[in-house]
Amino acid sequence: xxxIPIAWFLTLSAVLFVLGxxxxxxxRNIITVFMSIELMLNAVNxxxxxxxxxxxxVDGNLFAFFVMVVAAAEAAVGLAIILTVFKNRxxxxxxxxxxxxx
Amino acid sequence: MPTSYTEMYFPVLVQxxxxxxxxxxxxxxxxxxxxxVRNRVKDLPYESGIVPTGDARQRFSVKFYLVAMLFIxxxxxxxxxxxxxxxxxxxxxxxxxxMLVFVILILSGFFYIxxxxxxxxxxxxxxxxxxxxx
Amino acid sequence: xxxxxxxxxxxxxxxxxxxxxxFGTLFMVLxxxxxxxxxxxxxxxxxxxxxxxxGASLYAGSEPGPAFGGMLVVDGFATFFRVLVLGVGMLIVxxxxxxxxxxxxxxxxxxxxxxxxxxGQCLMASANDLIMVFIGLEISSIASYVxxxxxxxxxxxxxAALKYFLLGSFATAFFLYGVAILYGSTGTVKLDQxxxxxxxxxxxxxxxxxxxxxxxxxxxxFKVSAAPFQVWAPDVYQGAPTPVAAFLSAAPKxxxxxxxxxxxxxxxxxxxxxxEPLAWGSALASMTIGNFAALLxxxxxxxxxxxxxxxxxxxxxxxTARSDTGTSAAMFYLAAYALMNLGAFAVVTHLSGKGERYLxxxxxxxxxxxxxxxxxxLTIFLLSxxxxxxxxxxxxxxxxxxxxLDSHLVWLAVLGLLNSAVAAYYYLxxxxxxxxxxxxxxxxxxxxxxxxxxxALVLPALGTLFLGIFPNWVLEFAGxxxxxxx
Numbered sequence: 001x002x003x004i005p006i007a008w009f010l011t012l013s014a015v016l017f018v019l020g021x022x023x024x025x026x027x028r029n030i031i032t033v034f035m036s037i038e039l040m041l042n043a044v045n046x047x048x049x050x051x052x053x054x055x056x057x058v059d060g061n062l063f064a065f066f067v068m069v070v071a072a073a074e075a076a077v078g079l080a081i082i083l084t085v086f087k088n089r090x091x092x093x094x095x096x097x098x099x100x101x102x
Numbered sequence: 103m104p105t106s107y108t109e110m111y112f113p114v115l116v117q118x119x120x121x122x123x124x125x126x127x128x129x130x131x132x133x134x135x136x137x138x139v140r141n142r143v144k145d146l147p148y149e150s151g152i153v154p155t156g157d158a159r160q161r162f163s164v165k166f167y168l169v170a171m172l173f174i175x176x177x178x179x180x181x182x183x184x185x186x187x188x189x190x191x192x193x194x195x196x197x198x199x200x201m202l203v204f205v206i207l208i209l210s211g212f213f214y215i216x217x218x219x220x221x222x223x224x225x226x227x228x229x230x231x232x233x234x235x236x
Numbered sequence: 237x238x239x240x241x242x243x244x245x246x247x248x249x250x251x252x253x254x255x256x257x258x259f260g261t262l263f264m265v266l267x268x269x270x271x272x273x274x275x276x277x278x279x280x281x282x283x284x285x286x287x288x289x290x291g292a293s294l295y296a297g298s299e300p301g302p303a304f305g306g307m308l309v310v311d312g313f314a315t316f317f318r319v320l321v322l323g324v325g326m327l328i329v330x331x332x333x334x335x336x337x338x339x340x341x342x343x344x345x346x347x348x349x350x351x352x353x354x355x356g357q358c359l360m361a362s363a364n365d366l367i368m369v370f371i372g373l374e375i376s377s378i379a380s381y382v383x384x385x386x387x388x389x390x391x392x393x394x395x396a397a398l399k400y401f402l403l404g405s406f407a408t409a410f411f412l413y414g415v416a417i418l419y420g421s422t423g424t425v426k427l428d429q430x431x432x433x434x435x436x437x438x439x440x441x442x443x444x445x446x447x448x449x450x451x452x453x454x455x456x457x458f459k460v461s462a463a464p465f466q467v468w469a470p471d472v473y474q475g476a477p478t479p480v481a482a483f484l485s486a487a488p489k490x491x492x493x494x495x496x497x498x499x500x501x502x503x504x505x506x507x508x509x510x511x512e513p514l515a516w517g518s519a520l521a522s523m524t525i526g527n528f529a530a531l532l533x534x535x536x537x538x539x540x541x542x543x544x545x546x547x548x549x550x551x552x553x554x555x556t557a558r559s560d561t562g563t564s565a566a567m568f569y570l571a572a573y574a575l576m577n578l579g580a581f582a583v584v585t586h587l588s589g590k591g592e593r594y595l596x597x598x599x600x601x602x603x604x605x606x607x608x609x610x611x612x613x614l615t616i617f618l619l620s621x622x623x624x625x626x627x628x629x630x631x632x633x634x635x636x637x638x639x640x641l642d643s644h645l646v647w648l649a650v651l652g653l654l655n656s657a658v659a660a661y662y663y664l665x666x667x668x669x670x671x672x673x674x675x676x677x678x679x680x681x682x683x684x685x686x687x688x689x690x691x692a693l694v695l696p697a698l699g700t701l702f703l704g705i706f707p708n709w710v711l712e713f714a715g716x717x718x719x720x721x722x
Contacts, residue, residue: 004107010420017413024406033402040409044416051420059425060416063367065181067412070374072178074405076171077378081385081401083167085394097395100471100538196241210261217268 009050016043030082030092034075041071168220179208242304249303249310251292252318252358259285260351267344275337279688282329282347286322286354293318293358302364306426309364312717316567317361317494324487324574325354331582331692332479338590339387339477346386350483353379357491366415366425369495373411373459376488377404384476384484392592396475400484403458403468411455418448427503434506446510452499453514459492462552463521466545470529473541474595478588481537482581485544486574493551493570497563500555502722508558515556516648522549523655530662534596536584539662540577543621546659547573553652554636557643563721564714565635571710572620572628572703579617579696583610586689587678594678600666602675610685611670613693618663620700623656628703635711 016039023036045064052060086092147154186193186201193200215221247254263278297315302308328350336343356375363369381404385397419425421440422433434445454465461469473481504511526546533539547569554566587603587610588594604611620627633656640649685693703710 013416017409020409024402030398030402037402037405037409040406041412044409044412047413047416047420051416054420055423057423059367060419063370063415063419063425065185066367066371068181069178070371070378072174073378074374074401074408076175077381078401078405079167079171081381081394081397084385084388085398088389088391088394097398099395100392100474199241207257207261210265214264214268 006050006054009046013043013046013050016040016046019043028094030085030094030097033094034078034082038071038075041067172215172220176208176212245299245301246303248299249296249301249308249362251296252289252322253355255285255289255292256351256355256358259288260348260355263344263348263351267342267348270344275343276333278343278347279329279333279336282351283326285351286326286329289354289358290319290322290326293322303362306428307365307368308359308362310362311720312713313494313498313567313721314362316571316714316717317490318358320490320571320574321354321357321361321487324483324490324578325350327578327582327692327696328479328483328487330688330695331482331578331585333688334686335477335479335585341387346383349379349383349386353383353483354487357487360491361494363495363498364427366419366427366499369499370412370415373492373495374408376491377408377459380404380480380484380488383480384472386480387477390475390477390591392475393477394475396472399468400472400476407455407458407465409455410451410458414448414451414453414455417444417451421445421448427499430503431506434504439506442507442510445504445507449500449504449507449511450514453511453518456492456496456499457518460489460496460548460551461522461541461545462518462548463525463545464518466522466525466548469545470533470538470541473544474535474537478537478581478585478592481541482578482585485540485577485581489544489548490570490574493548493555493566497555497566498721501558501563505558505722512556512558515552516645519549519552519556520648520651522546522552523652524549527655527659527662531658533662534598536595536597536600536666539597540580540584543659543662544577546655547577547621549655550633550636550652553640553645553648556645556648557639559639559643560715560718561635561642562639563718564711565632565639567714567718568635568703568707568711569632572632572700575696575699575703576617576620576627576629579613579693579700580621582689582692582696583614583617586610586685587682589678589681594676594681597666597669599676599678600669601673602679603670606675606679607682607685610693613697614670615667616697616700618667620704622660622663626701626704628700628707630704631707631711632703635707 020036020038020040020043023039024033027033027036045067048060048064048067050060052058052064082092085097089097091097182204183201186197190197242250259281263281267278293315296310297312297318300311300315303310308314329347332346335341336346353376356372356377356379359368359372360376361372363372381397381401384400385393387393415425418430421444422430424430424433433439458465458468473485476484500508500511500515523546526542526544526549530539530542530546533542551566551569551573554562554569556562557565584595587599603614616627620629623629623633633652637649637652640646640652
């Protein structure tokens with residue numbers, strides 16, 4: 001039975017992670033920046049599951065579960081923070097949320 | 103028996119091509135054969151026969167976001183229940199007690215948001231004293 | 237593998253985290269149910285909870301060993317950091333009474349979040365498994381994100397929370413990617429097993445492990461605000477409510493360093509030569525950027541933020557030394573830093589006034605005339621931050637640079653010492669302001685110290701002096717537990 005080689009999964013995971021990093025660094029909308037972080041976390045999850053499958057162990061899958069749950073908690077907190085920012089400033093552009101300077 | 107990776111996924115490729123071809127074909131055929139009438143009524147978005155009102159890009163009230171956020175958290179926590187349910191019989195009492203602890207923690211979170219009024223749809227209709235701004 | 241109930245030994249070793257979680261959850265339920273309560277109720281209850289958790293940590297520490305199949309380990313190192321973060325929590329509660337009343341803020345959720353965050357940090361201190369490290373890190377971080385934006389109508393606090401959240405989760409993703417690669421190349425997430433695999437005959441390809449170490453270094457570097465990942469710290473410390481900023485600069489940082497030390501000096505020790513240059517560079521950059529940027533600040537919270545970056549650099553010097561002396565020096569320094577920094581922040585909390593109006597350096601003018609006691613306390617903390625003898629800060633720096641020299645990191649030690657000379661300037665500026673100028677508006681308006689703040693000043697001051705006069709007591713414990721960790 002032929003299998004997809006693990007290198008493919010890892011490459012995809014690396015590509016997604018880098019896309020996430022690029023999105024985080026270059027996008028200006030806060031929600032998009034936040035989505036980029038989620039993309040990075042899911043790229044990592046893909047790596048975990050692929051490794052777990054390769055190693056015939058359950059640890060990696062377990063890790064992926066916890067990452068998902070934590071990402072959800074983070075999303076809830078993050079969206080709440082983004083909402084309060086929007087309420088106070090009426091903007092979601094990250095460059096305009098910049099009031100603190102020396 | 104397909105042996106290589108490419109052979110194994112070949113049917114998937116064929117199906118994807120067929121699906122795209124079918125969709126493209128049907129659209130082309132209806133465009134070529136169908137009658138086209140353009141007027142204001144015809145261009146209106148279809149809303150089950152009711153005359154559309156307002157803009158589709160209207161803003162939703164913030165309280166929907168709150169419900170959405172709470173939903174994400176409680177929904178995702180449920181993924182721990184699935185593997186637990188699968189091996190429940192092997193885990194016996196230990197699994198039950200551990201899950202009980204987990205569920206109690208979740209329920210106290212639920213109790214908290216309920217008492218804080220985050221689940222009230224008609225915000226402001228009820229006098230919520232406990233919901234003061236910090 | 238048969239699955240059985242956790243033994244009482246397991247539960248005993250996990251008791252501090254259990255207590256913190258139970259109390260935190262209880263607070264949330266109480267907060268939702270209680271209609272009438274005294275405004276200090278939750279503060280008092282939190283002190284009680286922290287005292288209980290502290291007792292549980294000491295109890296667990298009296299019988300060291302692994303728990304839950306080696307996922308946690310309670311050794312001297314874990315006990316040290318548990319006691320440290322719980323102590324930090326107590327001082328924060330003490331300095332928050334007045335602050336919360338002044339800003340008219342909810343007390344229940346504030347204290348519940350504080351307890352949750354501390355639970356995460358205790359878990360980080362005792363984690364011996366990368367899954368536990370990750371969960372601890374996130375429990376601690378998510379609660380801190382909310383705390384940073386706790387005053388939700390305050391624009392600055394919003395911005396602080398947003399930046400802390402975005403950069404914190406970004407860092408988490410890096411850390412996780414490192415963990416994933418480490419797991420893939422070693423096949424385990426247990427720290428002792430990773431060490432065994434890396435030193436064993438089937439050691440994986442070093443490039444992957446080094447990549448994993450580098451990614452984890454980036455993630456943890458963000459969490460401890462080490463350069464070049466320090467950009468969030470000044471904005472977050474400036475915008476967050478002052479007691480929260482104090483908390484962020486002490487507890488999550490100490491816990492992140494605990495994880496840092498445990499992972500890099502146990503599991504990743506076999507590839508030490510690979511990550512040492514990275515830590516070296518980060519240590520030097522943190523010290524230099526922190527100290528030179530602090531020179532330019534006029535906002536006191538921003539100045540303390542840059543100083544906190546510089547202090548993270550000193551601790552990284554100890555990590556770079558890769559020795560037991562280095563680890564124990566880092567532990568000692570983190571304890572001393574937590575005390576002196578919390579004290580300094582407590583004075584800022586006291587003086588800033590409602591809505592945190594008075595935060596510039598000039599607002600400290602003439603403090604010695606109006607409130608000589610507060611000024612004296614701040615003097616102790618600042619002298620310790622400079623590293624003057626008879627204070628904890630002096631011995632902290634002394635041990636760190638000694639460890640660096642022992643490991644032949646001569647250049648790093650010399651550059652570090654030059655850095656601390658630069659640092660003296662901006663701390664002295666505050667002292668000059670306090671003693672040599674006429675009272676400012678802020679000082680005129682300042683209320684007398686509340687009882688909570690008095691304790692929040694006296695206890696760290698005593699601790700700082702204790703560490704400065706009897707350093708051996710703590711250092712021996714740290715050295716002993718550092719040696720046992722391996």
